[in-house]
Amino acid sequence: LLQILLSESAHLIWVLRCERVIQDRTHSTDEICHRWLSTINARLTDEKIAATKIKRDKRTIQKVKDTCEHVLRNQMDLPDDWIQSRGFSG
Numbered sequence: 001l002l003q004i005l006l007s008e009s010a011h012l013i014w015v016l017r018c019e020r021v022i023q024d025r026t027h028s029t030d031e032i033c034h035r036w037l038s039t040i041n042a043r044l045t046d047e048k049i050a051a052t053k054i055k056r057d058k059r060t061i062q063k064v065k066d067t068c069e070h071v072l073r074n075q076m077d078l079p080d081d082w083i084q085s086r087g088f089s090g
Helices: 002-022 029-054 058-071
Strands: none
Touching: 002 029, 029 058
């Protein structure tokens, strides 16, 4: 999980820097936060789908939950079947 967060964050920093330097574009704090959340949500969704497509037994589903749940905001508000749904909220 840490590897995903670090690699996606580093890539977004590089993209934002390229946009600033090459396109002479400025980014607001809100825009950066929104883009980071969108990026992380997309990647975690891809990881969740890949993990559950490979194996859909209770042990694998529990491992995915244990890996991702503590990262999500408002995890107490997640439906019991959040792993079956598409996307995360953040």
